[in-house]
Structures are given as structure tokens and as C-alpha cells.
Amino acid sequence: MAYLNENYLKLQAGYLFPEVARRVREFCEANPEAAKGLIRCGIGDVTEPLPRAAIDAMKRAIEELGHRETFRGYGPEQGYEFLRSAIAQHDYRDRNIDIADDEIFVSDGSKCDCGYLLDILGDQNKVAVPDPVYPVYVDTNVMAGHSGLAREDGGYEGILYLACTAGNGFVPDPPAEHADLVYLCFPNNPTGTVASRKQLSRWVDYAREHEALLLFDAAYEAYISDPEIPHSIFEIPEARECAIELRSFSKNGGFTGVRCGFTVMPKSVLARTENGRRLPLHPLWQRRWSTKSNSVSYPVQRGAEALYSPEGRKEIRALIDHYMGNAKILRSAAAKDGLDVFGGVNAPYIWVKTPNGLTSWQMFDRMLRELNVVITPGAGFGAQGEGYVRISAFNSRENAEEVARRLQEL
Ligand SMILES: *Cc1c(COP(=O)(O)O)cnc(C)c1O
DSSP: OOOOOGGGGGSOSSOHHHHHHHHHHHHHHHOHHHHHTOEEOOSOOOOSOOOHHHHHHHHHHHHHHTSTTTOOOSOOTTOOHHHHHHHIIIIIGGGTOOOOGGGEEEESOHHHHHHHHGGGSOTTOOEEEEESOOHHHHHHHHHTTOSOOBOTTSOBTTOEEEEOOGGGTTOOOOOSSOOSEEEEESSOTTTOOOOOHHHHHHHHHHHHHHTOEEEEEOTTGGGOOOTTSOSSGGGSGGGGGTEEEEEESTTTSOTTTTOOEEEEOOTTOEEEOTTSOEEESHHHHHHHHHHHOOOSOHHHHHHHHHTTSHHHHHHHHHHHHHHHHHHHHHHHHHHHTTOOEEEOSSSSEEEEEOGGGOOHHHHHHHIIIIIOEEOEEGGGGOGGGTTEEEEEOOSOHHHHHHHHHHHTTO
16 A cells, blocks of 8 residues: 555644634524625635636637647746746836846746745754744645644744744744744735835844744735835845745735736855855756646646736736725725724735734634624744734625724624
């Protein structure tokens, strides 16, 4: 009999979203009338249709595949040149960030890239993650055998958790301890907070001092409205030596179902071998894609390219304005209730302190039963998320306004 990967057995069984789904299902079965008015502000998925520019580009691309003269088979494993250069030019060089076309690697999304990246990194790395955290960073490391067993509080032995609290504005300071691999996500899911240039510089300094690697998730950069807040870790020039950036078209172009994202892997990022040689990661990443993938489908890459066209950019702007309009409505409704609210200004998530010492799940149950609104309990994102809930702004305007009305009844 074959052996299985026992690291999977370490994973916590009661995962956040299945438990949310179970409680919602039970409530709806017991209260069919209330279920009709249920509004979901839970899962972080977009709700609005795709930009027309992307739809038209994908249709044209499919038509090309239907004719002998324009048919294409396998494309380059790292992504088509047209998309890699559009990304490097518009997202980086137009903003005075030095990134070459061949430092962009197109993928089927950032969640996927989180797992793929572990292919080229050693198993000895000490991993640090923020707490609360996007669970994918942790679970992919658990699956790869980079942790010990699960603890009572939901964390894992062997992983260094960086507390994000109201005290540090939900931006963790670099720790005194050494870490080899540090995950950072700004604008942040779940807290909706952002890091200043100074705060990111301190992380880059830490990485250089400790010869650590920063994995910077910028999935929500398009939601930044404050001109002082960096959109990319590479706005700190020294980050070219110590950071990899993950980006996605999921939250700007609404591609959660289409699937496309990319990593930025500077050629200057080095990592070491067990016997002390220092080598660039770029050739390993290149090789990983050549061997394990044939990239993303051609129509999808054309759709992503179209997001950089003048129409595409305008349509993305309108989508972001829509969601951030919701965020403003939800944020002020929660604040009017006297709740402590964070985030929701440069990110589509509002992080709310539960009133009267309620636990995250008690607050979840109250909002479900009394307001018929589904939110996400903060404790599901880590021990430091206890006592908070996340309200997502991904919704129709009508639903956001209705949730704001109901919040006044809390
Ligand atoms: C939504 C999200 C992503 C994007 O994931 P995709 O796989 O590209 O859809 C990445 N990181 C975080 C923190 C997210 O919330």
C-alpha cells in the first residue's frame, strides 16, 4: 500500500468557512422566513460582473483558436510575452519600479502561487506569519511539512506568529527572533489595514539583516486610495534583494472565477544551500514552471492583458469604486453603532471589535439570528482575531445599504 502525506493529517479539521456554512445552513433550515432575507458579507469573493474589455478580449481569443491561421497550442510556460510585458510596464516601470518582463511569472492565481512557491524553497526554513492571517500561507506550509502539530489555540508548533493588534495598528513589527521566510499581506485580508512606507522599510531592513525572504501578497493593491501608501514591496528599492511579490487579477478585474495572477521574482533574490552557497531563486522558479506547468489558457491571458487597456483600467476603477462605496457605507454604519472599526478605507474589508466582550463566534451568531447577516468570525483567522469579526464589502450596493440599515438595530 502506498504511503500518504501525513502532514495533511495535522491540518485543523474545523476549518473556518465550512463551520460558517454549517451554522448558516442550520439557521436557514430552522428559520425559512428569515432565510429569505439573509445577506452574506462573509466570504471574500467578488460579486459584480467582469469588465467588458476582458470579456471582449477573451471572446476574440477563443475565435482565434477556432481558425487554422490563428490557432495556438501550448504557450510559453511562464506566460505570454504580451502579458508579462504589460504587467511589468504598467504595474511597475510606469511607477518607477525596476522590474523586467522576464521577472513576471503568470499563474492561475495567488492562492495557487502560495503553494507553488514552496516547491523551490527548503524545508528547513523558519516561517513567520501574521496573526490573524490568510489561512493559505499557514496551511500550505503545514502540508509541506514545515510545522509541528496543531495547538489548542488553532496555531501550529514551529511557526512564528506575529501578533497584529489594535496596539500596533494591525501591522506587526519585525520580531527579535530570526525567521527565514516572512509572509506579509497589505492591504490586509482580514483586517483591511495597510502598511506605510516606513513600516515596509523596517521589514526590508529586517530581511536584509536576517537574510530572510519576504513573500509579499499585494492582492488588494488596487484598493489603495491614500497616495502615501505603497502598492508594491518593490517601492522599497532594497526589496529587490529580499522579496517576492504575489499579485492577482481576482480582486481588481473580478477574475476569481476566470483565474489569473502572477508572481514577481527579481533575479537579484538569493537563497542558500545547506552547505552555504548563495544562488538566485529565479532559475529555479523558471524551471519549476517549465517542468510542472503549461501556464494559463491563452484566452484568459488575453483577458488579463485587456485589463491594462484604457477601457479595462476605467472598468476596474468603477469596480473598485463600487466596492469601496460599500465599504464606506458599512464602515460608518458600524461606527454609528458605537463599534470600534478598522480597515475599510484602503481595502474592501472592515475589521470590527466585538462589543461587550463577545467572542467572535458569539457575535457571528448574534448577527446571523438578529440581523440575518453573515459575517466572518475573526478567530477563524488566528488567535489574535478573537474578539473581532470581518465584514466584507464585496456585495451589491442594495445589500450593503440593507446591512447598514440592519446594523442600526443591533
Ligand atoms: C483573494 C486573495 C488572493 C487572490 O487569490 P487568487 O487565487 O488569485 O484568486 C490572494 N491573497 C489574499 C490574501 C486574498 O484574499
